[in-house]
Amino acid sequence: MWKFRHFLLALVKLDLRQRYRRSVLGIGWSLLNPIAMTIVFTVVFSNLLGNGDPITYAASVLTGMAVWGFLRDSALNGCRCFVTNEAYIRQSPIPYTVYTLRTVLGQAIHSLIALGVVVAMIAIFSGDAGVLIRVVAVVPGLLLLFLAAWAAATIAAFATVFFHDTQHLLEVAAQILFFLTPIMYTRKLLDDKQLGWMVDANPVYWLMELTRTPLLTGSMPTLEMCVAGIGVVVALVGLAAGTVAWLQKRVIFHL
């Protein structure tokens, strides 16, 4: 993998430049969508679903959206990975995971910018400069998140080679999962209705909390969170590694 770092980084750079060049506002434009959505949510839902404090609610939704968007887009764009990189695949025998890493790295940088905006907004609007220090505590959570996204993208990429409607099905699944995950609402809402098990069974929730809890509350993630989060990542990475070992010799014949 290390041997192909120049190749990988050059392509990631290209992807990012294309993503931000396509619009006049550049980076700002692509962040407008989550920000606009959060404003709408905050105005409409903060009383309904949150605890009535718009700033806390906005911070929670924006963080959630950044993490969720990263996972979702990594998996969805992962589907097209082998198709867009077919020319390289047919020429050089380099590990397939390089191509999924290209996708996920691009997404990660985009999401980090989004997360940076959240941190800045929290610091400005709530006057809470402590959030700038709490960022450090988020790093392990983000690393785990990155591994999970890479694994998800890899699985999605291999699945698409064999079933071309994978992306379509994933989009449907993502839509459902979005509503099942406490992004727009708090976990408490479901706990009150004895539906907490739905959240406990949701792997995305555990991945998300490893980032959201330390960033927003300043407290370290609980042991339960760490164990569950790491468990999810290990399972995903294991599944991805199994997929690669099983299918890497067959993919080329199905492209």
Place this chain on the structure above:
Amino acid sequence: MPKIEVSGASLTFTMRQNKQVSLKEYLVRGLFRRSLNPEVAIHALSDVSLTARDGDRIGIIGHNGAGKTTLLKLLAGIYPPTMGTCNVEGRICSLFDITLGFEQDATGWENIEYRSYLQGESPATLKAKMAGIGEFSELGDFLNFPVRNYSAGMRMRLAFSIATAAEPEILLIDEVLAVGDMAFQMKARARMRELMTASRLMVVVSHDLNTVADTCNRVLWMKRGKVVMEGAPHDVTDAYTQHVKQRAEMMAARVDEADVVKAA
């Protein structure tokens, strides 16, 4: 020391008639009725063995669909063998599928960068070569434009210039490429000859028997995934020519027979 060691390699792959299968279709068909899109096994290579050492120049000849290109892709590491082993040591440069695709929105220069990194260059080694590649392609200012706007000929030139800029130990070539206009073709041929002499080990697939006989020191004749004959260049090309002539005569005889039957 570059070397190639293939022993008893077979390559079988399964294909479906309709290439694409959807998960929905798979589940419905799998659960409720027999598939209408059956898998077909294709034996592209069977029990192929090949050993080559430093200095070898190997030519592969045979009809279309005989498995020549598949063998080349096996050597390049793109196809894994289903059975047997394939061991290739050395820096490989493969000249096939080179025009397959570029980053459409990136400029010519940027694409030179990506492809070269893929071929194992590093920013330091590439710096020295970059100008040479651009110059050889003769694309001039077009290199500053996105590849999206290039004509097919221009893409080929660019691809050829990049692919042949590497200093390979092992050179794998599929057919003699027709690259660009007349002037560029002559240049490309010269570059190919240069590469052929510079590389330490070469495997070339070609239909041009004269070239094969002249440049190679060993020739393989392949038929339906098997090596039918292996030996000195002229022996093999002569046998192959004989075989092709015999077949042509047989075909002609069959046509004559059919004419007679029709007339009667």
